[in-house]
Amino acid sequence: MMHWQILGPDGRVVREADQPCHNIVLNNAKELVATLGLFEQSNWAVVGTGSTAPAPTQTGLANEIARTNQTVSGNPDTVTEVSTGVWEITRYRQFTAAQVGNQNLTEWGFSGSGTPGNNLMCRELFRDGSNNPVTLTLDADQQLRLIYKVRVTVGPTTPQAASINITNLGVRTGQLILFRNNATSNLNPVDSLSTMARGMDGSYIAYNPSVISLNYNDPSGPFLSGGLGFFPASWQPYVSNSKKRTQNPQTRTTNEVVGTIRGIGLSDITGVGLYYYRVRLYFQFDSGQEIIKDNLHELTISGFEVQWT
Structure with a gap:
């Protein structure tokens, strides 16, 4: 949803409305x-004077006038879980009178860039409380504030049947789950999955010899200590229009991760001595599917993959 407010020179709201957002995520x-x-792709608010109806294939406003990433004092950006696995991102952005005074504004959007152009993540027309298009006519000394909320659903928040392909051993089955918490890190799952989707450095793979509880809401994260080792992971280049990011295969040498491997976890950020605390995605082998790794063999696995729609 989006809520717009016109503010007078004293900062008081002189006109406002909630509006539903229909088909505006591009x-x-x-x-x-x-x-x-x-x-980050909703960091900048954008306004303009075009009247073209919004469509998913659009990438910019019809006639952009201004954009801003100016926040509102006392109203920080937030990422809040509103129900299991559903996270709401809230943005407060304000245009100055110098940007929008004496303008007749009809369209708006949000972008991850401060550069004008075709780089929007959403676009809509200004509407009243009944969802009718309206023109916001601002006086020379008036400002405009946009309050935008978008929801992201992450998962799996309950164990999901999955498999992993192991060179020369074949496919082993298990359960995959996302953990809400990662103990020592303040990152929420939206931030964590974003770093993975972007293929950013910092992800590590942890190998665990123990069976753990697969609980999305575990307050301490999947496990606190121990394990058979942790190793840096790398990501493959993004393939246009694939909507997924895949890790490169990972090979452990003969003297690494020796023991019975009952789970493999993906951490979202580095930090000396803290990798086990930061596991976010976790794959646990089904009973009888575990890997017994000795010091005579290497172990090569296909990496995790993050997908979105």
């Missing part, structure tokens, strides 16, 4: 996940 937004993630 196809472009899905591609932007690979470079900007799920949060």
Whole structure:
């Protein structure tokens, strides 16, 4: 949803309305996940004077006038879980009178860039409380504030049947889950999955010899210590329009991860001594599917893959 407010020179709201947002998340937004993630692509508010009806294939406003990333004092950007796995991103952005005074504004959008152009993640017309298009006519000394909320659903928040392909051993089955918490890190799953989707450095793979509880809401994350080792992971280049990011295969040498491997976790950020605390995605082998790794063999696995729609 989006809520717009026209403010007078004293900062008081002189006119405002809630408006539902219909079909405004652009196809472009899905591609932007690979470079900007799920949060940064709504950092800038954009307004204009075009009247073309919004369509998913659009990438910019019909006639852009101004854009801003100016926040509102006392109203920080937030990422809040409103229900299991559903996270709401809230943005407060304000245009100055110098930007929008004496303008007749009809359209708006949000972008991850401060550069004018075709780089929007959403676009809509200004509407009243009944969803009718309206023109916002601002006096020379008036400002405009946009309050925008978008929801992102992440998962799996319950164990999901999955498999992993192991060179010379074949496919092993198990359960895949996303953890809400990662103990020592303040990152939420939206930020974590964004770094993965962008293929950013910092991801590590942890190998665990223990069976753990697969609980999305575990307050301490998947496991706190121990394990058979952690190793840096790298990501493959993004393929246009694929809406997924895939890791490169990972090979452990003969003297690494020796023991029974019952789970493999993906961390979202580096930090000496803290990798086990930061596991976010976790794959646990089904009973009888575990890997017994000795010191005579290497182990090569296909990497995790993050997808979005």
